[in-house]
Amino acid sequence: MNRFSLPNLGIGLGLRTVHYAHILEHAPAVDWFEILSENYMQTKGRPLHFLDRVAERYPIAMHGVSLSIGSTDPLDRPYLTELKALRDRTKARWVSDHLCWTGVAGKNTHDLLPLPYTEESLRHVAARVRQVQDILEAPLALENPSTYIEHAGNTMTEWEFLARLTEEADCGLLLDVNNIYVSAFNHGFDAQQYLSAIPFERVVQLHVSGHTNHGTHIVDTHIGPVIDPVWELLGQAYRATGASILLEWDAEIPSFEETHADALRARDFLVKAPS
Amino acid sequence: MPPARTLRETQVWMVGAITGAEADAPRADLERFITPGPRMTASERFDIYRSGYHARLVECLLDDYPVLAVMLGDDQFGLLCRAYVDRHPSTSPNLNAFGRHMAALCREVQLEGEGAEGFDAVRVFASELATLEWALIEVLHAECPPPLEVAALQSVAPDAWVRARFIRSDALRLFHFEYPVNAVFIANRIEEIIPEVPERAPNAVAVYRKDMQLWRMDLTPAMMGIVEPLVLGKSLGEALAAIEESVTDPELLVQTSANLMVWFREWVDAGFFTRIEIDEA
Numbered sequence: 001m002n003r004f005s006l007p008n009l010g011i012g013l014g015l016r017t018v019h020y021a022h023i024l025e026h027a028p029a030v031d032w033f034e035i036l037s038e039n040y041m042q043t044k045g046r047p048l049h050f051l052d053r054v055a056e057r058y059p060i061a062m063h064g065v066s067l068s069i070g071s072t073d074p075l076d077r078p079y080l081t082e083l084k085a086l087r088d089r090t091k092a093r094w095v096s097d098h099l100c101w102t103g104v105a106g107k108n109t110h111d112l113l114p115l116p117y118t119e120e121s122l123r124h125v126a127a128r129v130r131q132v133q134d135i136l137e138a139p140l141a142l143e144n145p146s147t148y149i150e151h152a153g154n155t156m157t158e159w160e161f162l163a164r165l166t167e168e169a170d171c172g173l174l175l176d177v178n179n180i181y182v183s184a185f186n187h188g189f190d191a192q193q194y195l196s197a198i199p200f201e202r203v204v205q206l207h208v209s210g211h212t213n214h215g216t217h218i219v220d221t222h223i224g225p226v227i228d229p230v231w232e233l234l235g236q237a238y239r240a241t242g243a244s245i246l247l248e249w250d251a252e253i254p255s256f257e258e259t260h261a262d263a264l265r266a267r268d269f270l271v272k273a274p275s
Numbered sequence: 276m277p278p279a280r281t282l283r284e285t286q287v288w289m290v291g292a293i294t295g296a297e298a299d300a301p302r303a304d305l306e307r308f309i310t311p312g313p314r315m316t317a318s319e320r321f322d323i324y325r326s327g328y329h330a331r332l333v334e335c336l337l338d339d340y341p342v343l344a345v346m347l348g349d350d351q352f353g354l355l356c357r358a359y360v361d362r363h364p365s366t367s368p369n370l371n372a373f374g375r376h377m378a379a380l381c382r383e384v385q386l387e388g389e390g391a392e393g394f395d396a397v398r399v400f401a402s403e404l405a406t407l408e409w410a411l412i413e414v415l416h417a418e419c420p421p422p423l424e425v426a427a428l429q430s431v432a433p434d435a436w437v438r439a440r441f442i443r444s445d446a447l448r449l450f451h452f453e454y455p456v457n458a459v460f461i462a463n464r465i466e467e468i469i470p471e472v473p474e475r476a477p478n479a480v481a482v483y484r485k486d487m488q489l490w491r492m493d494l495t496p497a498m499m500g501i502v503e504p505l506v507l508g509k510s511l512g513e514a515l516a517a518i519e520e521s522v523t524d525p526e527l528l529v530q531t532s533a534n535l536m537v538w539f540r541e542w543v544d545a546g547f548f549t550r551i552e553i554d555e556a
Contacts (some may be wrong), residue, residue: 038369044418045446046487066368072283079368104286108365109293109328113286120282148323150310151285186320188313216314217323 002243004139004172006094006204009059009244011263016249020050022256027057030260034246035090037064037097041082048089055090061205061244062092063174066108069132069142070101070115070125080135087136094204096141096174099125099162116151117161122168129169141172141204146179146211146220148186158183159197166202173199175241176207177233178226178248182218195236203241208234208266209248222250225262235269280308293324294364332360332373339374340408342463343381343401346470351387358384371416378405396454400472403456410448410482411489417446419484422546428539431551437512438554441505446484447547449494449503453477457491479503485546492545497530498538502547510554 001008010031015023017039022028033054040047054060064083068076087095100112115121133140144162156164166173175198184191208231210224226234226247238245247263280288288304309317333356337344344352363376381402422444431439455473457480462468479499481492494502500522504514515531522528542548 042367042369042371043416045414045416045484047416049487070282072286076368101286103365104283104290106366107290107294108367109290109324110331110365110370111293111324111327113289113293113324116282116285118282124282149317149320150312152308152310153279153285186312217312217320219323 002172002204002241003201004094004204006139006172007244008242009061009093011266012059012061012244012246013260013263014063014246014248014250015051015054016253017047017050018253019256019259020054024050024053026256028256028260030058032059032061032093032244032246034061034063034248035092037062037083037086037095038066040086041079051090060090060092061246062087062090062095063143064095064097065110065112066102067097067132068102068108069097069099069128070113070121071104072101072124073104073106075128075131077135080132084136087138094141094172095136095138096143096172096205098145099142099165100145112145114145114147114149114151115161117154117156117158119155122161122164126165126169129165129171133169133171139170139172139204141174142166143174143176143207144179144183146176146182146186146218148217148219150187157189157194157197159194163197163199166199171202172204173202174205174207175203175237175243176209177237178207178209178211178230179220181230181233182211182220185213185218191233195233198237198240200237200240203237203243205244205246206234206237206241207246207248209250222248223252226265231265231269234266235271238266238270289324292321293328294360329357329360332356332365332370335370336374336377339412340377340405342460342470343377343404343408345463346401346404346459347386355380355384355386371412374412375409378402378409381405396472396475400454400456403450403452403454404459404470406450407452407456407460407480407482407491410450414446414448414482414484414489417444417484419444419446419546420549422485423543423548423550425540425543427551428536428543431553435553435556437510437515438556439511440508440552440554441511441548442550442552443506444483444546444549447506448482449499449506450480450482451477451499452480456480457493460491481545481547483545483547490545495530497527497534500527501531501535501538502542506547 012032013030015033015035040051098112103109180191180194208226209222210226212219212221245266249259305318305321309321311317312320336356359380365373382398386397453475455476455478459470463470479494483490500518501514504517
């Protein structure tokens with residue numbers, strides 16, 4: 001159990017539009033669903049209708065991509081107000097977003113851009129996380145990003161930054177083991193070193209997903225089945241945290257049954273030792 | 276170590292380099308502020324973000340405008356989207372409303388293609404097609420309270436009809452088009468016919484949502500003559516008076532009086548209205 005006493009919901013799936021009809025018609029035995037928060041914001045229409053039906057039957061957790069916690073623009077208060085309202089509407093068990101920034105000077109790139117890992121960034125992000133948690137009146141969980149560049153001005157590693165941030169802001173961590181794998185490949189660090197530095201008592205959720213390997217670099221596309229080395233990282237992280245597990249599949253999405261079957265492969269890796 | 280920059284300076288520089296033109300991202304800056312990776316230079320690594328930015332937004336526009344994309348073809352739609360992203364960068368936490376300027380942009384940019392009536396026709400038709408496709412997005416996200424029930428029509432006393440105001444659903448849009456865009460849209464969606472600029476043929480279309488499904492309804496001039504003023508807040512009596520004053524074709528009046536109740540049932544059944552209010556006598 002994590003220090004926030006947030007429950008282990010089991011093995012969940014990302015709720016995706018192409019699966020709405022199947023879920024509502026068949027009510028499959030899925031432990032829980034994670035929603036992409038922004039898909040249900042700035043709308044009063046059909047997306048909320050389907051979400052309400054799903055939330056009546058399944059536990060929900062909210063995962064965002066536009067909090068932009070690292071941006072030097074002011075926090076977007078209307079966004080946070082709407083986020084909180086959505087949390088209340090769905091009775092979401094927790095709210096997460098990414099350790100990143102998505103834009104500045106009012107422009108949103110809709111990408112999860114890496115921060116320079118410096119003392120200035122640490123102070124800035126920690127203060128904003130505390131503000132967000134005050135508004136949400138609940139802990140926020142931040143996900144370790146997958147990244148393709150590193151800033152030359154970094155004064156600490158990403159895992160050092162995360163450990164200090166979660167401590168200073170007293171926030172949770174959504175640990176994405178695929179992102180560790182992707183960034184380790186792209187930057188040439190050791191995934192085991194990263195994992196061993198994680199404050200496991202702050203991990204409230206685990207993410208696992210497929211990716212696309214271009215040879216020179218890996219892109220976190222959330223496409224395709226998860227590869228065994230990533231499952232093995234998940235097994236390690238699960239044994240250390242006992243946190244809820246979520247499979248992300250965001251493009252070239254197969255049938256619901258196939259997606260769910262891939263998520264349930266996690267069971268094969270939760271108890272055995274890594275090979 | 277590179278020269279120290281604040282977090283703000285770093286972010287302003289990065290967004291400019293990601294979203295701007297190639298010339299705005301000097302390679303020397305990239306090499307100074309971004310480290311090379313095990314298999315890629317700093318510039319190559321940074322290009323993942325640059326290309327991802329445009330690809331992500333173009334994909335969003337492609338989702339919003341599938342028929343316009345087929346009509347223009349990959350190259351021209353790609354150029355149009357590139358112009359769109361440059362002129363209308365996203366400033367919102369999500370992309371639900373990102374594509375809202377497409378119809379206007381289609382009228383402003385030079386589009387290639389020889390339609391039935393030349394280049395201007397291509398622009399106007401493309402803009403109207405974009406208008407129709409964007410209406411589907413708007414209606415999808417609109418609030419949709421329970422519709423007026425057909426039985427409610429029967430509860431209106433005969434002498435009260437002229438004082439009746441029909442409160443419209445937010446999930447309804449009405450359009451006058453110069454080209455038959457709805458027919459072209461259907462032909463593409465159902466029969467996968469590649470859209471071409473058709474002959475000009477003014478028409479009217481309603482776009483609406485009912486039971487969570489998106490629909491389009493062709494409206495005759497007589498139907499539009501009644502429903503449009505109602506949607507704008509006029510009473511039925513005011514709408515009928517307006518059509519009597521404005522029409523030059525007596526056949527329209529004949530059609531209207533003969534079909535009025537049938538149309539109302541159809542519009543109410545489609546969820547155009549949410550309630551009736553009767554003005555004081």
